[in-house]
Amino acid sequence: MEEYNAASNEAEDFASFDDGATSYSRKGPQREAASGGDALGEVLEVLYSEHRYISSLLDKLELESAKLRPGKIPDYHLLLDMVDYLIHYPDQYHHPREDLLYSGMLENNTTFKKHAERLHREHDTLHHYSDELYTELSTITDGRPAQQAELKRRLERYIQGYRQHIAYENREVFPKAKGTINKRNLAQLQKRTHYIDDPLFGTEVLHRYQRLSRSFGAKLGVASAELVAKEMSGIESFIGRLSSAADTAQSLRDSMGQLRKDSWEEQLSTLKEHATLGKRPNIAFLPAALMKNHIRHLRQGFNDMQDILSPQQSESGHNKVRG
């Protein structure tokens, strides 16, 4: 019990550095939780995907900083945009969200303390580095002379540090979250996590980052091509299902017409038969019989339509028939 209390205090200490801060999520995992999905899985998935985005940005940053050498022309404005993004999105939204997660982990597992301390320290250091780079790049883009060698050294230190930090979180920390985080932690995390669209990798690119976004052109082009292909295949299958539904509807209409005709003929032959046998034909019975036929055929048509529009259900239905 004492151990648990100690762990709680540590958790509070750790959480206190961003106390009162609101963390934002790109995808809003709480919505999934509400629908009964794997809430922690969703939180982690968002963090993992943000790591992938940050990693691609670090690759780009490395590519640009490689131009800080004799004979090459670096794009200082692009470098500034990249650092600006890292300050304004990951530093303000991604890292605080991680810190909330880590405070929950620390609350339930005292052995996590050394990880938590390290991660907290790394977040602080990365934030300090990015601030430092932002200031330096701002003065350069304002026209001041650039000390290329020094700037390159700082960028390399930042990129390397960030990569190591991400790798550590992915490898050592996130896998431990499962089984450590409880429902209360998650509820707290969800309470303090709101939806915000990523200003660079989200659905709408912020004006400030549009040039940066275009510089990812080729990579995003491939990604969006895949997305379009996926969307297109979805649309194609939907159209296919619609057209087969239309075919079925047509054949139903035909068959219903035929059935109605048959039904009429059946009724007429009954009437004829009654007449031949000298019985009085039951004319009142005729519309009800026709309506009954009609409803039966309609029901059959609806069932067919349902089977077509829900292939799984249809398959199970077929299995049932086969069974």
Add this chain to the structure above:
Amino acid sequence: MPSWQARVMNTCTRTLMKPMMRFGSVESMRAMTSSMDGPQEQALAEDIRAKPVNREDFKGEWVRIAGKRSRKTVLYFPGGAFIIRTAIQHKSFVARICRAANSKALIVHYRLAPEVPFPGGLEDCLAAYHHLLEQGIKPQDITVAGDSAGGGLVLSTLLALRDEGTELPANAIVLSPLADLTYTGGSREFNKKADPMLPTHRASQMHELYLGEASKKDRFVSPIFADFDGFPPLLGMVGSTEILLDDTVRAAAQAEKASVPFYLEIWDEMIHVFPMFTILPESLVAVDRIGSFINNSELDKVPSEYGSSSYNPPKQDSCKWLPRRMLEGPAQTL
């Protein structure tokens, strides 16, 4: 007051060339300039020797005057709105500079837009400077010069060399430089009609081709906004009726802020890059002055009949590399 030749030339270019530049496509302008190459080639002085340079990192041409052995080297970036090459015209002009300065020159045929947008051309210019250093030529024997777009490249090259920590050349010359692609200079408006050659709006369309995805405010695109701290002495020549007048004037102001000596010469009603046109008496005077500047990094005043000049003296503590006589206070300071 400009010479009568200058006035005739202004009238001709205003009537014939300015409309063409206003409406011509990249292809038509390239065709026009290359059609002038033949006659220009024949008109080259017999003692001009040229040797092409075909390196992977840049293409260019060595130019020298036969029978002259010179220590000084001019690295020249020709103009052409970043899209046109006037190789023969520039060869002839650079040869005149070589003659006046008793120097040899390497003309850089940097890659042009729209085929290769920024920073391709600038990287070629940097490569050419590094090539000179690799050849054993000392920075104090190098003058970097250029006209129009090439003038802008001179300033950008100095910025890039300074930032990368490479030793800068002895001095630099910019002739009607295009140094601001944000077009904030007032002369773009007030000289819009007076400029005998360059149309305003068309120029901006051409420069878009060069920019590609780069920012117009990038220090290497619009060097006018950068700090000139550490630059060598500069000479800037420009016509008073040019739309690019303010690019040179503001370059001088930036130099002054950084305590870099800048000889600013504003020639009355002269056409864009007037020193290139041998038909103009002003051109002969200007090329002589360029020759003097290459050798001494200092100049007398522009003769009053041609225009005005100003000079911001260097500060003792910031310009230790200058000759002592300049630090003592040149007589031509205005």
